[in-house]
Amino acid sequence: MKITQISVFLENRKGRLYDVCSLLGAHHVNIRALTIAETESFGVLRMVVDKCDAAVKLLREHGFVANFTDVVAVEVPDTPGGLAAVLKVFADNDVNVEYMYGFVEKHSDKALLVFRFEDTDVAQQVLAKHSISIVTKQEIEGL
Amino acid sequence: MDIPFWSKEIETLDRASLQAIQLERLRDMVSWALKTPFYNKKLSSVGIRSPEDIRGFRDLERIPFTTKDDLRRSFPKGLLAVEMTEVVRIHSSSGTTGIPTVIYYTRDDVDRWTDLLARSIVATGASAQDIFQNMMSYGLFTGGLGLHYGAERVGMAVIPIGGGNTKRQIQTMKDFQTTILHVTPSYLLHIHSQFEAEGVKAGDLALRRAFIGAEPHSENTRRKIDDLLHIQAFNSYGLSELNGPGVAFECVCRKDMHLWEDAYIVEIIDPTTGRNVEDGQEGEVVLTNLIRRAMPILRYRTRDLAFLHPEPCECGRTHRRLSRILGRTDDMLIINGVNVFPSQIEEKIMKVPEVATNYQIHVDKKGALDRLTVKVEIYPKLFLGDVAKLEALRARIREELRSSIVISPNVELHEPGSLPVSEGKAKRVVDERPKD
Numbered sequence: 001m002k003i004t005q006i007s008v009f010l011e012n013r014k015g016r017l018y019d020v021c022s023l024l025g026a027h028h029v030n031i032r033a034l035t036i037a038e039t040e041s042f043g044v045l046r047m048v049v050d051k052c053d054a055a056v057k058l059l060r061e062h063g064f065v066a067n068f069t070d071v072v073a074v075e076v077p078d079t080p081g082g083l084a085a086v087l088k089v090f091a092d093n094d095v096n097v098e099y100m101y102g103f104v105e106k107h108s109d110k111a112l113l114v115f116r117f118e119d120t121d122v123a124q125q126v127l128a129k130h131s132i133s134i135v136t137k138q139e140i141e142g143l
Numbered sequence: 144m145d146i147p148f149w150s151k152e153i154e155t156l157d158r159a160s161l162q163a164i165q166l167e168r169l170r171d172m173v174s175w176a177l178k179t180p181f182y183n184k185k186l187s188s189v190g191i192r193s194p195e196d197i198r199g200f201r202d203l204e205r206i207p208f209t210t211k212d213d214l215r216r217s218f219p220k221g222l223l224a225v226e227m228t229e230v231v232r233i234h235s236s237s238g239t240t241g242i243p244t245v246i247y248y249t250r251d252d253v254d255r256w257t258d259l260l261a262r263s264i265v266a267t268g269a270s271a272q273d274i275f276q277n278m279m280s281y282g283l284f285t286g287g288l289g290l291h292y293g294a295e296r297v298g299m300a301v302i303p304i305g306g307g308n309t310k311r312q313i314q315t316m317k318d319f320q321t322t323i324l325h326v327t328p329s330y331l332l333h334i335h336s337q338f339e340a341e342g343v344k345a346g347d348l349a350l351r352r353a354f355i356g357a358e359p360h361s362e363n364t365r366r367k368i369d370d371l372l373h374i375q376a377f378n379s380y381g382l383s384e385l386n387g388p389g390v391a392f393e394c395v396c397r398k399d400m401h402l403w404e405d406a407y408i409v410e411i412i413d414p415t416t417g418r419n420v421e422d423g424q425e426g427e428v429v430l431t432n433l434i435r436r437a438m439p440i441l442r443y444r445t446r447d448l449a450f451l452h453p454e455p456c457e458c459g460r461t462h463r464r465l466s467r468i469l470g471r472t473d474d475m476l477i478i479n480g481v482n483v484f485p486s487q488i489e490e491k492i493m494k495v496p497e498v499a500t501n502y503q504i505h506v507d508k509k510g511a512l513d514r515l516t517v518k519v520e521i522y523p524k525l526f527l528g529d530v531a532k533l534e535a536l537r538a539r540i541r542e543e544l545r546s547s548i549v550i551s552p553n554v555e556l557h558e559p560g561s562l563p564v565s566e567g568k569a570k571r572v573v574d575e576r577p578k579d
Contacts, residue, residue: 007528009521011557037530041537041555044530063560065521069528 002070002120003137004052009065010036010043020045023062029055032140033073033114035101046101048073048114050141070120073103073135074127075110082111086132093126095119146395146458149265149297150258153405154460161461162200164405168433169203170194175224176439181217185209203408208417208429209443214244214384223247225437235283236383236482246285246383247437253292255434256386259403260293263392266401266460267352267377271298274319274349278326279357279480280306285387286357286480290325293389299323309334313341320349327480328360328368328376332511335371345373354379356388357480359468361578378467384443385430391465396457399464406434409465410442411451414472422453422463427472446473474572476506478513483548485572488517491543497525497536503562507575515552517544520559 010016017036024031034047049055052068059066076082090097096118103112112135117123127134148154156164174194176182189205190196197203214222223230225247232248248256269275275294281287287305294301304315312334315321324331331353338344350372355365356379368376380400381388390407391400402409408431411420420426428445448471452464476483485504492502498519505516519540521533537554545551563570 005528007526009526009533009556009558011561012555013561039530039534041553042533042557044528044533046528060523063558065523065526065558067523067526067528 002124003048003073003114003135003140005069005071005114005116006047006049006052006056006059007067007069008045008047008059010045012041012043017043017045020059020064023058024049024055027054027058029058031104033101033103033112035099035114037099046099046114046116048103048140069116071114071116072120072123072127073140074113074115075133075135076113078109078111083113089126089130089132090123095123095126144395144457147265147268147270149262154262154266154401154462156405156461158461161404165408165433166197166200168405169408169431170197172431172433172436172439172441173197175436176441178224179222179439181213181221182439182441203410203431203442204419206441209440211244211384211444211446214440215242218242219245222438222440224439225249230437232288234285234288234383234387236285244384246386248386248435249437252386252435252437255406256289256389257292257296259386259406259434260289260389261296262403263379263389264290264293264297264299264354266392266394266458267354267375268395269297269299269323269352273297273299273322273351274302275299275323275325276302276304276312276315276319276321278304278306278312278324278330285381285383286325289381289387289389290354294325306330309337310341313337313343316348316350317343322349322351324350324353326353326355327357328355328364329358329479329511329513331355331368331372331376332364335368336511345371350374352377354392356380358477359470362467380465380468382445382447384440384445385432386435390430394456394458394460398456399452399466401456401460401462402451402465404462407432409451409463411449412444414444414448422451425450425466425469428465446471446475448472476504476515476572476574478506478515478550481548481550483515483550487547488544488552489571491547492517492519492540495519495536495540495543497522498540498556499559501562501564502571504572505575506573508577513576515550516555517552518555518557518562520557520562523559 008020030050032048037044056066076086098116100113100115185207229249230247231250232253234246235243277291279286291301291303351374353374353376355376365376377393378400379388380391391402393400410429411426412429413420414427428447428449430443432440448469449466456464474485488504501520503518507514540554
């Protein structure tokens with residue numbers, strides 16, 4: 001099952017990341033996972049939150065450029081080689097990862113990672129076939 | 144002081160004789176101009192139908208001004224006065240809105256222009272003994288080829304290296320013991336800043352002079368160049384509409400630039416009223432080309448602000464001296480010697496669907512060089528969270544702009560509504576370069 005990531009365009013300006021986080025905080029949106037892709041002139045903030053529809057609406061109302069992106073949250077054994085084992089499945093099955101990042105908190109004894117795939121549907125089929133568990137939207141909201 | 148001359152007789156001719164030459168050449172130019180559709184219409188409208196209608200300098204003022212817009216509207220051949228078979232050279236400069244202005248020269252035109260450059264070069268004290276490294280761009284820009292021809296005529300050893308590639312420039316200065324550079328002041332200061340990295344000291348080189356031009360600079364900048372490089376820098380002035388470099392050049396006295404009045408009629412006007420002002424007063428430089436038959440240009444409004452020195456120079460030349468350029472009457476920017484109009488940038492940005500119509504042009508200094516940054520706002524609907532697509536967009540805008548303005552600007556993407564909204568293009572330009 002896909003989950004929704006919020007992508008926010010951040011121009012290279014002091015305090016812009018703070019603006020996003022304080023706005024979400026003030027409206028009780030909880031950030032579960034987050035990463036920033038940075039270039040020399042701008043950044044893209046990617047995050048998974050508990051209330052994504054409300055968060056995007058809120059951000060847009062406040063003048064931010066924000067959009068939804070499909071990602072998959074994968075449970076990875078929190079042991080040495082845990083991530084490598086999952087990545088091997090992707091490599092063996094020609095599933096391309098565009099980027100990935102970790103969750104802020106731990107979900108049981110597994111680590112939770114967010115993956116953005118080149119082809120999300122194919123990736124999900126491969127994950128299902130290899131019994132790699134993914135996290136549902138409901139679970140994210142309940143985290 | 145020993146004053147060197149290339150054509151002493153003409154350079155020191157008394158004013159009355161000089162004016163007689165001007166009048167005779169003006170008539171000649173009018174006869175050529177009347178062959179072009181553009182001037183035929185323009186001159187007829189004020190009753191000038193033959194060279195004989197120019198009876199004295201008073202008739203000069205009857206001739207309407209020519210503007211860059213006129214040249215643009217006449218693109219490509221509206222001002223061509225000879226058959227294309229007579230043309231041996233075409234130069235071109237960028238237009239304000241994408242349409243270039245084009246300049247034609249016959250063999251004799253190039254010859255006369257070259258002679259002015261030889262005269263200019265010799266006036267600085269340079270001679271056939273010199274090794275000349277020409278660091279201005281060759282190609283459609285007149286700066287490179289113009290000085291090249293003049294330097295060869297003087298008999299200097301010319302190194303046609305062109306612009307850019309700092310390492311190679313410095314290596315070439317060492318290898319050939321270059322004595323003269325032709326360069327923009329900002330690039331020369333940048334070159335100097337790289338001396339240490341290249342393991343070179345100014346004292347190791349044979350440099351003696353630099354011809355600097357193509358961009359405004361202060362007297363302080365000139366002194367800085369003199370001191371840092373242990374040379375003498377000479378200011379120069381020219382524009383392709385008036386052949387190119389060599390319209391005015393400093394002599395050994397270095398107290399502003401002799402404008403070669405046998406080749407150009409110079410007027411300084413009040414840009415608002417169009418009336419001539421007294422020598423010594425600042426105004427817009429208006430020039431009439433007296434030596435180019437392929438493409439005559441009469442009373443061209445350069446948009447450059449300057450003044451003429453009323454008093455003669457100590458060197459004995461009778462040709463009046465033009466001050467350094469003090470400003471512009473339009474919004475043209477000069478970025479590392481390249482002329483850029485904000486309208487050229489605007490035109491390109493308006494054609495990019497992924498960005499909004501609000502934009503800002505920002506100019507500052509990075510080290511000695513000018514830096515141009517174009518800031519645009521992205522359209523929210525086109526943002527899908529993809530960094531690569533945004534980077535590709537930046538690269539595409541940069542390439543689009545480069546194709547229009549020649550230089551490659553830094554492009555910044557901004558959030559919608561973040562750039563100041565302004566009416567009129569002047570406010571869209573933020574120039575933070577220090578004035579000194």
